[in-house]
Amino acid sequence: MQDNDPSEKNTPKKEKVDETFTTVLDINYDLLKISSPKVDGGTERSLYLAVILQALLDATASSSTTSTSDYKVIKRQATAWFFSSSSVASSDFEDVCDLAGLDPNAMRSFAHKVIYSKEINFIRKRIHAILR
DSSP states (O other): OOOOOHHHHHHHHHHHHHHHHHHHHHHHHHHHHHHSOOSTTHHHHHHHHHHHHHHHHHHTOOTTTSOHHHHHHHHHHHHHHHHOOSHHHHHHHHHHHHHHTOOHHHHHHHHHHHHTOSOHHHHHHHHHHHHO
16 A cells, blocks of 8 residues: 655755755855954945945846846846956956955855845845845
């Protein structure tokens, strides 16, 4: 006889929901760490942090948030800024991270999580809330 345990049917879906929830929590926690005030260089740090967060918004733009002809170019340029290995773009990104008080490698890892998240609309709302 087969056991028809209903919880076994829902296990893969539940794991997927748990994984998405965990990813969103990780990103929320990282956003809070990134945006928390730092005693030294408060307003200057905030400016460079805003540059990074705006680049995240640009990298996650959709055709509904930007004009159709521009959004692909903006998205590609912003994504390249985070992950470029060319000396100029990489140097600029690292300089902005330093001025924002963030580790460039950790920020790249965070950007990767954000850009490829399945909960991008929620994350974009959180970024907008931080920028306000």
